[in-house]
Amino acid sequence: MLIKFLAAAAASVFTTFAAAQSFPTKPLRFIVPYPPGGPLDTVARTLADKMKDGLGQPVIVENKPGAGGNIGADMVAKSPPDGYTMVMGAVATHAINPTLFPKMPYDAVKDFAPVSLVANVPNVLVMNPEAARNLGITSVNDLVAYAKANPGKLNYASGGNGSAGHLAGEMFKMMAKVSxxxxxxxxxxxxxxxxxxxxxxxxxxxxxxxxxxIRSGKLKPLAVTTASRAAALPDLPTMAEAGGGKGLNGFDINTWFGVLVPANTPEAVVTRLNSEIHNALRAPDVRERLTRLGAEPTPTTPGQFATLIQSDLKKYAAIVKASGAKVD
Known part of the structure; x- marks a missing residue:
């Protein structure tokens, strides 16, 4: 009985290995859980176009927007774990939404196998130039000083409750102790x-x-919200640099994109996809395209990407709860 069990297990391992070795034998689907035209969609299409060369198969991008990215991500979570369906996940779908939404259709950790982080896109604190001029604000320290002296008089825009911009604003309010x-x-x-x-x-x-x-002067930049300066705007300080004396040390919020596949996808397939993503992100034309978007290519191992997701889940859970943001 034991011999039969071992033989069956060995056969299963061999079959999985053989399938991974021949992967892929048909086109791949690359789900973008947001509408066409945004930075994430552009990065995904650039990556897909380059990956097809190494994979020897087309990589077809499909936009499946809705519910803050949850619909497209859930579609991939429930797809066969064979590597033929990928999602361009984001900080929203895998770090913010699990706390923001009272009910989630998927588990951001258990239902996915991370393949690689693809890019980081810094967020930037910008002001309306006329407002900045009228209020005498030329720096983050000026902004904090004005907000403290005039509680509730400043307002800030975001793309919606629970968006990265909203949470960055709430983090700023908490750390700088302003209203x-x-x-x-x-x-x-x-x-x-x-x-x-x-x-x-x-x-x-x-x-x-x-x-x-920013380049045309229609927006006045004060700082990037990441821990390090952005390659696209190297002279612009970070929030910590610009407002370190105002309680902003450690301020670090950015938008990241990364590729994930369904949980239980064979490790050899994940490794192959990871390798092709790294190859694509090393290509000069891909790096140039991403840099023009303000996106910084950031390939990782699957394990490094998994660690980032779990770390950001904790970070954003605290910010979402403190902000009181909800999406029904």
């Missing part, structure tokens, strides 16, 4: 338009979205 009014919009684009037209005073925007308006 500001949050004005949520139905998406990042309307929020930025509100800032550009003077409806709001400031915003923690995605650098990929804000960079063009």
């Amino acid at each position: 500001m009014l949050h004005i949520p919009y139905a998406g990042a684009a309307p929020a930025q338009l509100g800032l550009l037209t003077g409806q709001t005073d400031l915003m923690f925007d995605n650098l990929a979205s804000a960079s063009q308006n």
Whole structure:
């Protein structure tokens, strides 16, 4: 009986290994859980176009937006664990939403096998130039000083309750001990338009979205929200550098994108996909395209990506709970 069991187990391992060795034998689906046209979608399409060369099969990008990214992510979580269906997950789908939504259709850790982080996109604190000029604000320290002297008079825009921009604003309020009014919009684009037209005073925007308006002078940047400076704006300080004396040491919020597949996907298949992602991100044309978007290529091992997800789940759970943000 034991011999039969061992023989069956060995056969199963051999079959899995053989399948992984021949992988892939058909086109792959790459699910983007957001609408077309945004930075995540652009990064996914750039990556898919390059990965097809190494894989020898087309990588077909499909947009499946809805519920803050949960619909597309859940589709992948419930797909066969064979490596043929991937998702471009994000800090929202795998670190913020599990606390923000009262009910989740998937478990961000148990239902996925992380493959590799793909890119980090810094967020940037920007102000409406006219508002900054009228209020005499030229730095983060000026902003904190004004907010302390005028509690509740400043407002900040975001793409919606629980968005990265909203949570960055709440983190700023907690760390700097200031009061500001949050004005949520139905998406990042309307929020930025509100800032550009003077409806709001400031915003923690995605650098990929804000960079063009920063360069043209339509937005005034004060700091990036990451622990390190952004390659796209190397002269712009971090929040910790700009406001270290105002309680902002350790301020670190960014938007990241990464590839995941369903849990229980064979390790050899995950390893193959990881290798192809690394190869694609090393290509000069891919790195140039991502850099133009303000995205910094950040390939990792599956284990490193898994550690990031678990760490950020804890970090954002604390921020979401403190902010009181909810999505019904």
